[in-house]
Amino acid sequence: MIPxxxxxxxxxxxxxxxxxxxxxYGMASPAxxxxxxxxxxxxxASLYLSFTDYSITNDYSFVGLDNFRxxxxxxxxxxxxxxxxxxxxxxxxxxxxxLAAFAMAMLLKNKVRGRSVFRAVFYLPSIVPVVATSTxxxxxxxxxxxxxxxxxxxxxxxxxxxxxxxxxxxxxxAFMNIWSVGGTMxxxxxxxxxxxxxxxxxVDIDGGGMWHKLTAVTLPMLTxxxxxNLVMGVINGFQSFSEAYIMTEGGxxxxxxxxxxxxxxxxxxxxxxxxxxxxxxxxxAIILVLSLIIFxxxxxxxxxxxxx
Amino acid sequence: MANKRMAVAGALLAxxxxxxxxxxxxxxxxTNGAEQPQSPSKPKEEIKLRFTYWGSTYxxxxxxxxxxxxxxxxxxxxxxxxxxxxxxxxxxxxxxSNDAPDVGYLGPPTAYKWYDDGKLANIxxxxxxxxxxxxxxxxDGVMVKKGDEIVGLMNNLESFALxxxxxxxxxxxxxAPPVKPQDAWTWEEFIEVAKKLTLDxxxxxxxxxxxxxxxxxxxxxxxxxxxGTMEALLIRNGTQYYPDKGSETGINTPAFNQVFxxxxxxxxxxxxMPSPTTAKSMPAPAVALQSKRYAMVLxxxxxxxxxxxxxxxxxxxxxxxxxTSTKAVYSGALGVVFADSKHPQEAWQLxxxxxxxxxAVELFRDGLWMPNRKAYYTEDSKIDIWAPxxxxxxxxxxxxxxxxxxxxxxxxxxxxxxxxxxxxNILFPALDQAWTxxxxxxxxxxxxxxKITPLLEGTIQ
Numbered sequence: 001m002i003p004x005x006x007x008x009x010x011x012x013x014x015x016x017x018x019x020x021x022x023x024x025y026g027m028a029s030p031a032x033x034x035x036x037x038x039x040x041x042x043x044x045a046s047l048y049l050s051f052t053d054y055s056i057t058n059d060y061s062f063v064g065l066d067n068f069r070x071x072x073x074x075x076x077x078x079x080x081x082x083x084x085x086x087x088x089x090x091x092x093x094x095x096x097x098x099l100a101a102f103a104m105a106m107l108l109k110n111k112v113r114g115r116s117v118f119r120a121v122f123y124l125p126s127i128v129p130v131v132a133t134s135t136x137x138x139x140x141x142x143x144x145x146x147x148x149x150x151x152x153x154x155x156x157x158x159x160x161x162x163x164x165x166x167x168x169x170x171x172x173x174a175f176m177n178i179w180s181v182g183g184t185m186x187x188x189x190x191x192x193x194x195x196x197x198x199x200x201x202x203v204d205i206d207g208g209g210m211w212h213k214l215t216a217v218t219l220p221m222l223t224x225x226x227x228x229n230l231v232m233g234v235i236n237g238f239q240s241f242s243e244a245y246i247m248t249e250g251g252x253x254x255x256x257x258x259x260x261x262x263x264x265x266x267x268x269x270x271x272x273x274x275x276x277x278x279x280x281x282x283x284x285a286i287i288l289v290l291s292l293i294i295f296x297x298x299x300x301x302x303x304x305x306x307x308x
Numbered sequence: 309m310a311n312k313r314m315a316v317a318g319a320l321l322a323x324x325x326x327x328x329x330x331x332x333x334x335x336x337x338x339t340n341g342a343e344q345p346q347s348p349s350k351p352k353e354e355i356k357l358r359f360t361y362w363g364s365t366y367x368x369x370x371x372x373x374x375x376x377x378x379x380x381x382x383x384x385x386x387x388x389x390x391x392x393x394x395x396x397x398x399x400x401x402x403x404x405s406n407d408a409p410d411v412g413y414l415g416p417p418t419a420y421k422w423y424d425d426g427k428l429a430n431i432x433x434x435x436x437x438x439x440x441x442x443x444x445x446x447x448d449g450v451m452v453k454k455g456d457e458i459v460g461l462m463n464n465l466e467s468f469a470l471x472x473x474x475x476x477x478x479x480x481x482x483x484a485p486p487v488k489p490q491d492a493w494t495w496e497e498f499i500e501v502a503k504k505l506t507l508d509x510x511x512x513x514x515x516x517x518x519x520x521x522x523x524x525x526x527x528x529x530x531x532x533x534x535x536g537t538m539e540a541l542l543i544r545n546g547t548q549y550y551p552d553k554g555s556e557t558g559i560n561t562p563a564f565n566q567v568f569x570x571x572x573x574x575x576x577x578x579x580x581m582p583s584p585t586t587a588k589s590m591p592a593p594a595v596a597l598q599s600k601r602y603a604m605v606l607x608x609x610x611x612x613x614x615x616x617x618x619x620x621x622x623x624x625x626x627x628x629x630x631x632t633s634t635k636a637v638y639s640g641a642l643g644v645v646f647a648d649s650k651h652p653q654e655a656w657q658l659x660x661x662x663x664x665x666x667x668a669v670e671l672f673r674d675g676l677w678m679p680n681r682k683a684y685y686t687e688d689s690k691i692d693i694w695a696p697x698x699x700x701x702x703x704x705x706x707x708x709x710x711x712x713x714x715x716x717x718x719x720x721x722x723x724x725x726x727x728x729x730x731x732x733n734i735l736f737p738a739l740d741q742a743w744t745x746x747x748x749x750x751x752x753x754x755x756x757x758x759k760i761t762p763l764l765e766g767t768i769q
Contacts, residue, residue: 023312055421056403057400057403057404057421057425058424058425059425075762077759142585142588143585144585144589145589161585164585165744250737251737251740252740252741253737253738253741254737265733268397270729270730270733271421
């Protein structure tokens with residue numbers, strides 16, 4: 001016999017469920033409203049505006065695909081340049097930072113004394129505001145009095161112009177990016193810790209060394225984490241803005257004109273909002289396509305425990 | 309049950325606070341919300357103007373004082389809103405939210421654009437309904453026009469001069485540079501002097517055969533590389549972006565390229581000027597000149613305000629070297645009245661008031677501004693109001709900056725060249741290659757002309 005208070009009457013249960021549902025929506029409503037008003041609404045508006053010549057102060061008119069055509073036919077001379085610069089940066093920065101984060105995570109996995117201190121220290125740079133980081137790096141990278149060149153010349157190595165030379169500015173920024181891999185490293189660490197020890201013991205039993213442990217156990221088990229970090233890295237890499245805007249403003253000679261810097265310039269310096277919206281949606285399309293490619297390819301190299 | 313209610317109430321409260329917090333927070337000292345509409349039931353209308361401007365904290369102080377004097381004199385209250393950076397972005401946002409001010413500063417290219425979009429009032433009509441100043445009272449070109457309509461009024465004039473550290477000249481045993489335009493140095497004479505003033509860390513100057521260019525502790529000369537300073541030199545070579553406001557562009561003509569090449573050579577050939585990357589790590593002109601990072605600097609006359617406040621800086625003013633002419637260039641930000649203003653006549657009154665040297669004396673006397681009215685350049689008594697010999701207006705100021713404005717000058721291209729900003733956005737980044745000595749200016753110009761040509765739409769008549 002089910003006690004009365006546990007079963008309740010059928011209408012009573014329904015009422016309670018409905019009340020809980022309402023409470024749920026009520027609690028979530030600020031977030032939902034916020035998303036609709038501040039994210040979804042402007043998104044749709046910007047999609048519409050990308051087909052106009054809106055510049056805030058004018059009576060804008062519909063121009064169809066003109067904004068997009070201007071970009072792709074090269075009429076706007078900076079579009080392809082900024083795409084190239086951004087792709088170049090992503091190709092350098094993403095593998096770089098993944099490797100660096102992985103290496104750091106491997107080191108921090110070991111049970112050494114003061115491990116929690118080390119973990120905090122390695123994570124700290126990623127929460128320093130980007131503006132502060134960029135300003136300090138401007139000083140460090142100064143060709144004449146900056147610390148990096150001083151160390152290089154002390155070691156009798158050739159110095160570099162770092163961010164002031166067209167050829168070296170993007171590699172320098174990719175290199176700078178490593179400084180803030182704390183978040184990625186943390187995720188790698190979590191992934192590493194979740195690998196069961198008995199796999200490593202199995203390698204030991206079979207007579208394998210460190211290399212086998214790495215390639216036969218660690219990397220395959222880590223592929224979901226790598227996959228996640230890769231997708232996030234690519235998405236963030238394409239949206240890279242602050243470092244370039246603060247340190248070089250797109251220079252020298254547009255060699256560090258990252259896509260979002262170009263977008264910002266078109267929107268706020270040239271005040272061509274319609275064109276800028278078009279640029280933004282092109283970026284969306286690019287990142288979407290790349291993410292889809294990575295997702296599709298993941299079937300062949302990502303291993304999820306528990307799959308057949 | 310009580311806990312649940314509390315939780316829901318708490319969540320909804322948090323939501324309301326979040327939405328309220330996300331609303332127009334503003335930056336710095338701006339106002340929130342729209343202007344209060346005048347209620348018809350009020351017997352006496354209290355007129356309130358909103359005036360936006362940019363500037364340093366010092367400018368804010370002086371302008372606030374001028375605004376207070378205006379209110380005391382006329383009874384019209386003014387809310388001064390300072391926007392120290394990203395001025396046009398902020399203003400655009402204000403216009404977009406129908407929260408535009410009544411009157412404010414604006415750069416000429418944006419002023420034309422907004423005038424065409426109907427956001428600015430035609431000052432010509434305001435002047436007709438007013439017994440105040442008339443067009444002839446102002447220096448030519450101060451009234452920025454489009455046909456017969458007046459888009460804006462240059463609040464103040466700015467021009468460029470050569471400033472130098474007197475101690476550095478004494479130590480090198482060089483006599484002071486000339487102040488009268490007819491005595492101006494030629495470019496070669498200028499290079500000679502600059503070389504004598506460029507010292508390496510062992511005290512050798514640039515004429516010395518053992519000069520060590522890798523360890524320069526004092527440069528002879530510096531200038532910021534932007535359209536303003538370059539224009540001051542271009543005009544002295546008889547050229548401009550559109551010489552004489554004509555329809556033929558001066559860009560990529562030999563005279564035009566020559567000026568840029570000569571500046572690039574100062575950096576790379578004569579080594580009397582720091583490269584832009586080195587200059588980036590130098591402090592502000594007042595400090596750099598005082599600490600003799602460089603002995604001479606070509607800059608806008610607004611720096612005299614900083615120089616005057618730098619104790620221990622013994623500086624002089626000199627006329628720019630001449631190339632083929634001694635013409636001076638002048639520029640200035642525009643004061644505009646916004647079309648949606650409810651009190652355009654009063655807004656125009658405020659503009660006239662603030663730009664009158666006698667109502668905002670400090671701004672002019674302390675170095676920041678030059679007047680926009682003719683009388684203040686021609687009548688001695690009026691000149692003494694804003695340019696007596698003082699720390700900001702040293703000996704020679706009249707010869708270098710005051711007399712040329714009425715005798716031989718031209719207004720900046722910024723005011724009448726279409727797409728001036730976009731052209732420079734393409735030109736100056738490309739010139740980085742010339743400043744580093746990688747390419748000659750002619751090669752850089754060949755490279756960028758295809759991109760610039762579509763933007764060459766002529767001048768605004």
